Amino acid sequence: MNKVTTDVLIVGGGPAGMSAAMAASANDDVRITVVDDNPRMGGQIWRAELGKIKSVEAQKLIALFDQEWITIVNNASVFARDGNSLLGETPRGAIQIEYNKLILATGARERFIPFPGWTLPNVFGAAGLQALVKGGLDVLGKRVVVAGTGPLLLVAAEYLASRGAQVVAICEQTTNRKLDKFALGLWRSPSKIIQGISLRSKLRGVPYYRNSWVSTAHGESELRGVTIQHFGKTAEVECDMLACGFHLVPNIELAQLLGCAIVDGFVAVDDYQQTSVSNVYCAGEPTSIGGVDAAIVEGKIAGFAATGQFKQADSLLRTRKKTTAFAKSLHQAFELRDELKTLAASSTVVCRCEDVQYGKLAEYDDFRMAKLQTRCGMGACQGRICGAAVEFLFGWNDRSVRPPIFPVQMENL
Ligand SMILES: Cc1cc2nc3c(=O)[nH]c(=O)nc-3n(C[C@H](O)[C@H](O)[C@H](O)COP(=O)(O)OP(=O)(O)OC[C@H]3O[C@@H](n4cnc5c(N)ncnc54)[C@H](O)[C@@H]3O)c2cc1C
16 A cells, blocks of 8 residues: 655645645645545546636646645545545555645535436536536537526536537526525625626526426436426426536535534534644535635635644635625525425436435435435445435435445455
8 A cells, every 4th residue: 555644635636625735835844735536636617627727816726736845646535534544545556645634625516306307318417517528528519408506507508508509498496586685695796796797698598497497307218308397387398418406515424534523514614624623624615515716715724724824814714704605695595495305206216326216215214214225325426416315305314424435446445
């Protein structure tokens, strides 16, 4: 096994992790190691397009990562802990990294809510389809319905249109009232207003339905069209692809494994992004879903605080207050409506790994019994997809975590 020792270990090379590394590196005396499970740094938002990104902040971070005093370990999934070290799996075998300070910047994933047909080929997550296109998938001329909830719907729709897809409709499940309240609250973040206006103008001509969701995806071997609900009416829409995601779910499994306190589904942190476990910090989406600006400022605070640069961390607290308020408003605006709980039919698959249908799960009162009897959440993704779904559908939120948090080859275990 390859063994590495570092002063500051950062898990996750997205905007939060990269910013943490930048801040920590202002202290010349520390060795920094960043581990990420993807072949390239940049996280969900930048990874596929590093080098082409216009954001000045991103350019600074990318330049920093070319410096040799930060050790980067790509293609490494951290799956367990061993005392003051973490264990990861790389294509070259296992790696053990011992640290003094640890910063968790593990990001988030999309939330999926099951409805009839959601497992058909050509049904994707909204951000997931965008990520696939960034990675080379061709959508030229494809008719795409974008649905679900959250600001990522517009981002994804605009990106898909820019790559030649014909976006047929955007269906946002939240209400007019919540969206209007969210838009009014944006006066505190002018850059977000500009981004919103720019996205809407680029999507001019694409129908944008509020109070609307996909209730069924139709097709035999692949998607042919969808049924859309809109203000109590239904409409059939033909399409080649459905991009459907219901906001994001934080990746908190590693924090849970380390014993960090979790409050309302997020890692609890103090002003300096310190978790309830000493010397363990957390930044970005695991602490709240607040977008890239929140991830960057939290990453910087964590990096500064972990390396004793408290004055620099203090100078960012006001900015973080704003990003935290924005995250809260996102949460309120895009809360899932109860009607989505009624979409799945008895035969709709909820746990794709273990092929468990809604009707089977409905026989149980809690996740533990459902797991024991049906294996729901015990497949390869370890409940990362169905866990959030059953939490919404049945109110089961007793997801426990144990190592390895990702499937690992026997020889590395
Ligand atoms: C699929 C997807 C696409 C998105 N696309 C956009 C977009 O185009 N525009 C936008 O504004 N926002 C996008 N977002 C939202 C975006 O994630 C946030 O705005 C923000 O960038 C989050 O930054 P972060 O550093 O907290 O997390 P992330 O960018 O998610 O970075 C976390 C990194 O940690 C890695 N990781 C997690 N666990 C481990 C582990 N155990 N071992 C090793 N590595 C690990 C992840 O693979 C990831 O690379 C997207 C989100 C998702 C889920």
